[in-house]
Amino acid sequence: MTALTESAELVREQTTETTETTETAELAWGRHYVAVEPTHFRIDYAINPFMDPEVQPDPALAMEQWQTMVATLRGLGATVDVLPQRPDAPDMVYAMNLGLGLVGADGEHRVVMSHMRYPQRRMETGSAQEWFAGRGATTSYVGRDGVGAHLEAGDVFPFGDALVVGYGPRTEELALKHLALDLGVRVRGLRITHPGMYHLDLAFCPLDSRRAIVCPAALDAPSARALMELVPEPLVLTEEEALTTFAANSVVVGRTVVMPACPDRVRAQLEAWGFDVVIVDVSEFHLGGGSIRCLTNPVDLTLGRDLPLLPRGEVVLPPLD
Numbered sequence: 001m002t003a004l005t006e007s008a009e010l011v012r013e014q015t016t017e018t019t020e021t022t023e024t025a026e027l028a029w030g031r032h033y034v035a036v037e038p039t040h041f042r043i044d045y046a047i048n049p050f051m052d053p054e055v056q057p058d059p060a061l062a063m064e065q066w067q068t069m070v071a072t073l074r075g076l077g078a079t080v081d082v083l084p085q086r087p088d089a090p091d092m093v094y095a096m097n098l099g100l101g102l103v104g105a106d107g108e109h110r111v112v113m114s115h116m117r118y119p120q121r122r123m124e125t126g127s128a129q130e131w132f133a134g135r136g137a138t139t140s141y142v143g144r145d146g147v148g149a150h151l152e153a154g155d156v157f158p159f160g161d162a163l164v165v166g167y168g169p170r171t172e173e174l175a176l177k178h179l180a181l182d183l184g185v186r187v188r189g190l191r192i193t194h195p196g197m198y199h200l201d202l203a204f205c206p207l208d209s210r211r212a213i214v215c216p217a218a219l220d221a222p223s224a225r226a227l228m229e230l231v232p233e234p235l236v237l238t239e240e241e242a243l244t245t246f247a248a249n250s251v252v253v254g255r256t257v258v259m260p261a262c263p264d265r266v267r268a269q270l271e272a273w274g275f276d277v278v279i280v281d282v283s284e285f286h287l288g289g290g291s292i293r294c295l296t297n298p299v300d301l302t303l304g305r306d307l308p309l310l311p312r313g314e315v316v317l318p319p320l321d
């Protein structure tokens with residue numbers, strides 16, 4: 001009798017544990033975006049391996065692709081606000097890098113402005129700051145105008161218990177400390193070493209509370225291990241898949257993944273997990289080294305809901321190689 005009760009209890013405990021650990025929740029963020037209308041998209045310089053000023057995009061086709069992308073996101077129920085592009089800022093179309101948009105626990109909108117690594121993109125910040133402030137957001141900086149830490153928001157995504165931040169090619173390690181302290185959150189750093197995956201969003205796409213598309217080849221060995229430990233159910237891309245398809249540079253609205261391309265194997269896994277895959281061709285923008293995620297900036301990441309608050313913040317870095 002005693003033995004029976006005990007084993008029944010044991011089974012119950014195990015069952016509860018299994019349900020708890022495999023329960024997945026849709027991402028609550030990713031329903032409100034900011035994008036920049038590509039009225040002046042060109043390749044004027046080369047600050048990543050994809051860019052070649054000898055190979056220019058077709059402006060009409062780029063505009064058409066961008067409009068289809070925006071219409072697709074709106075069709076899925078997302079809000080997309082549009083900023084005008086500065087004529088002197090050809091890379092401004094990659095709106096993901098303008099800043100890290102957040103909603104505070106009090107409902108207030110805030111944006112930590114990017115401080116671009118390359119001077120060619122720094123003028124974007126002034127225009128973006130005015131635009132965000134004009135819409136009632138509070139803006140702040142971790143560095144600006146070439147002084148202080150560099151931060152590019154394409155390196156920053158919430159996942160699990162932390163803000164996951166890629167650093168190296170663009171964002172600097174010092175920016176992680178600022179973010180942790182200013183926002184009062186845990187920041188988990190990942191060192192990016194691959195020159196072709198210079199922003200984290202080329203190698204990491206959160207799908208829901210347990211799953212993400214990941215490309216560990218973008219990172220050094222300890223960071224690759226840390227990423228695999230962080231994501232309970234990773235969908236791993238090879239280096240080639242990530243670089244040639246931009247499949248990690250996708251956007252998730254609820255259970256729909258809006259992707260520039262999707263290898264069959266990746267699609268099969270996404271569908272097995274219950275996601276719908278929608279493909280939108282933004283190939284003209286690949287000439288500048290960015291795809292769907294780079295063209296859209298989610299501004300509804302909510303502190304306390306999508307990211308636990310920690311009074312004085314914390315930075316967790318993988319060990320050195």
Ligand code: ARG
Binds near residue numbers: 047096289293
């Ligand atoms: N040409 C842009 C740059 O090098 C591309 C930005 C891509 N954006 C992104 N979030 N990965 O800065």
